[in-house]
Amino acid sequence: MTPIRFSREEVAAIAAKLRPYFRDELDVELRDLPAEMLIDFLAREIGPFFYNRALYDAQAVLKKKADDIGEAIAGLERAE
Numbered sequence: 683m684t685p686i687r688f689s690r691e692e693v694a695a696i697a698a699k700l701r702p703y704f705r706d707e708l709d710v711e712l713r714d715l716p717a718e719m720l721i722d723f724l725a726r727e728i729g730p731f732f733y734n735r736a737l738y739d740a741q742a743v744l745k746k747k748a749d750d751i752g753e754a755i756a757g758l759e760r761a762e
Contacts, residue, residue, distance in 0.1 A: 686729040688721065696721050 688696065697717035704712040712720070 683730055686725040686733065688725065693718060693721055 697712070697714070700717055700720065701712050704710045
């Protein structure tokens with residue numbers, strides 16, 4: 683599977699979310715390079731779990747919509 687890739691802007695936005703968490707919860711100042719390395723690690727090692735969950739969730743939504751359409755079509759049937 684191809685690892686998840688983020689744009690420079692996305693990496694910067696993710697790092698901006700990580701820094702306060704590391705500072706407030708772990709008392710660690712997260713600098714640019716370690717933040718980027720952490721993001722790369724998370725995307726590579728944990729990202730597939732999130733990706734797969736999103737696929738399952740999207741599949742469930744599509745199935746529900748297909749079921750709704752099927753019910754709507756059945757409601758349009760005419761008695762013989």
